[in-house]
Amino acid sequence: MTAHANTPTHAITILGAAEVAAQLARRERELIDLAAQAYVTHGRGQSCLPQSEYLRFPGMARERIIPKAGYLGGAHPAAGIKWIASFPDNVAQGLPRASALIVLNDLQTGRPTTVMEGSLISGQRTAAAAALAARLIHAQPRIGTLGLIGCGPIGRETLRFIRADARPVDSIALFDLDRGAMERLADALRADGFAGEVHLARSAESLLPRSDVLVLATSAVEPSLHAIDECPAHATILHVSLRDFGVPAVLQADNLADDIAHVLQAQTAVHRAGQQLGHHDFLRGTLADVIEGRIPPRAGDRPVMVHPFGLAALDLAFADFVARCALQAGAGVCVPEFLA
Numbered sequence: 533m534t535a536h537a538n539t540p541t542h543a544i545t546i547l548g549a550a551e552v553a554a555q556l557a558r559r560e561r562e563l564i565d566l567a568a569q570a571y572v573t574h575g576r577g578q579s580c581l582p583q584s585e586y587l588r589f590p591g592m593a594r595e596r597i598i599p600k601a602g603y604l605g606g607a608h609p610a611a612g613i614k615w616i617a618s619f620p621d622n623v624a625q626g627l628p629r630a631s632a633l634i635v636l637n638d639l640q641t642g643r644p645t646t647v648m649e650g651s652l653i654s655g656q657r658t659a660a661a662a663a664l665a666a667r668l669i670h671a672q673p674r675i676g677t678l679g680l681i682g683c684g685p686i687g688r689e690t691l692r693f694i695r696a697d698a699r700p701v702d703s704i705a706l707f708d709l710d711r712g713a714m715e716r717l718a719d720a721l722r723a724d725g726f727a728g729e730v731h732l733a734r735s736a737e738s739l740l741p742r743s744d745v746l747v748l749a750t751s752a753v754e755p756s757l758h759a760i761d762e763c764p765a766h767a768t769i770l771h772v773s774l775r776d777f778g779v780p781a782v783l784q785a786d787n788l789a790d791d792i793a794h795v796l797q798a799q800t801a802v803h804r805a806g807q808q809l810g811h812h813d814f815l816r817g818t819l820a821d822v823i824e825g826r827i828p829p830r831a832g833d834r835p836v837m838v839h840p841f842g843l844a845a846l847d848l849a850f851a852d853f854v855a856r857c858a859l860q861a862g863a864g865v866c867v868p869e870f871l872a
Contacts, residue, residue: 541641544870547648547854551864555857556656556850560696563850564667567660568823570604570849571790575820578605581791581844586798594753595619602844610852612636614650614844620751629684629751630654634851643871646855646864650847653854657846659689661790661819662747662770663697665838668822669788669829670745670768674700679743681736682773683708683717687749690772691717694745695726703729705743707736736776743767748776755801760784760835767835774800774839779808785837786830787815788822795841802839815839 556563573579580603587597601613616632623629632650637643666675678694678701680687687708695701704721706714711732718730733739739746741762750773758778763769769785771777774795782805789795789802792815796803806812817827819838830836858864 541643542871543866543868544644545646545855545858545864545866547646547858547864549649549652551858552649552652552854554863555854555861556652560660560663560693561698563656563660563853564664564693564697566849566853567657567664567846569606570843570845571661571664571818571820572823573604573606573849574791574843574845575818575824579603579845581794583794583797584844594751595621600842600844600847602848604845604848604852608849608852608856609639610636610848611639612644612848612851614654614847614851616650616654618751623684634847636848636851636855646851648851648854650851653847653850654842655685655689656693657850658686658772658840658842659693660850661840661842661846662690662772662838663693665770665788665819665840666694666745666768667697667699668819669836669838670766671829672744672766674702676744677703677705677742679705679707679739679746680717681707681739681746681748681776682750683710683713684749684751686772687747688717688720690747690749690770691721694747701726701728703731705731705733705739707733707739737762746770748773750776752776753799755779755781755804757781760837763835765833765835769835769837771801771837771839774798774841777801777837779805782837783814785835786832788817788819788836788838789815790819790840790843792818794843795839800839800841 597617603611614634634650636646708714714732745768747770755778760781821827
């Protein structure tokens with residue numbers, strides 16, 4: 533069915549972080565296009581994506597482990613599961629917030645064929661989806677100010693993907709509760725050759741009026757921003773972290789999602805808005821709807837807010853891509869008699 537399914541019946545291929553990173557390196561625009569195709573395939577009904585469960589722990593509000601299983605059809609069909617943990621306090625111990633594994637299964641036998649490190653794929657598929665939304669919704673030939681709230685790995689990756697998508701960015705404005713994270717990202721941007729102004733903001737709210745494209749990539753579980761009336765009407769807000777905005781802010785926006793049924797859960801901002809209103813009519817459609825021309829990118833004279841829940845369809849598309857590239861490169865470790 534797919535290239536990685538050619539592994540012998542009892543064997544399994546293991547791809548560590550270095551092998552995964554090597555297959556993803558310097559392919560940002562290709563990965564943005566891959567995210568678009570995954571959305572289109574899912575939007576056409578050629579997928580099966582069960583609702584995600586959240587494993588939580590007593591007395592731990594922010595920590596969770598999430599299994600994301602699914603099937604994605606299309607040119608390169610794939611099935612499998614991502615098992616991803618988010619423990620924000622890891623950062624203080626010098627560990628990444630998120631860690632993950634992805635398992636791919638053969639579509640003829642159901643047997644697992646590949647196990648790979650999943651946090652890199654999770655981060656890059658999230659960044660690619662946000663960059664795709666910026667490409668689709670914010671169609672101006674250049675971005676005046678690109679704002680980022682949350683300067684961790686997801687925020688950094690999202691900036692990298694947006695900048696890699698062949699459109700000039702004049703200035704970048706950053707905010708994080710950890711000033712050191714802002715300073716490190718500003719230094720990294722300059723070292724990467726960004727010649728525009730890099731502004732370190734004193735508050736998240738101060739980025740609202742100045743950002744043409746605003747990315748939110750925090751670990752917030754409760755909303756802290758309750759209005760967007762200061763945002764320019766032409767602004768595009770990429771609400772990657774899903775819980776930063778209160779219901780009033782959501783209702784001031786023109787709202788899009790990657791999948792409406794999936795995003796209306798787990799106390800996301802739009803889930804809370806739907807609970808309060810008793811309907812979800814404020815969600816105008818999906819990114820697949822925009823790609824396929826069923827709806828326009830923008831409607832009305834107000835900011836567009838995109839809420840990408842993070843579909844397993846993207847994880848599967850990216851993991852299958854990595855597995856096929858690794859097979860061609862001869863990367864990874866094959867364990868011949870792993871399976872019974």
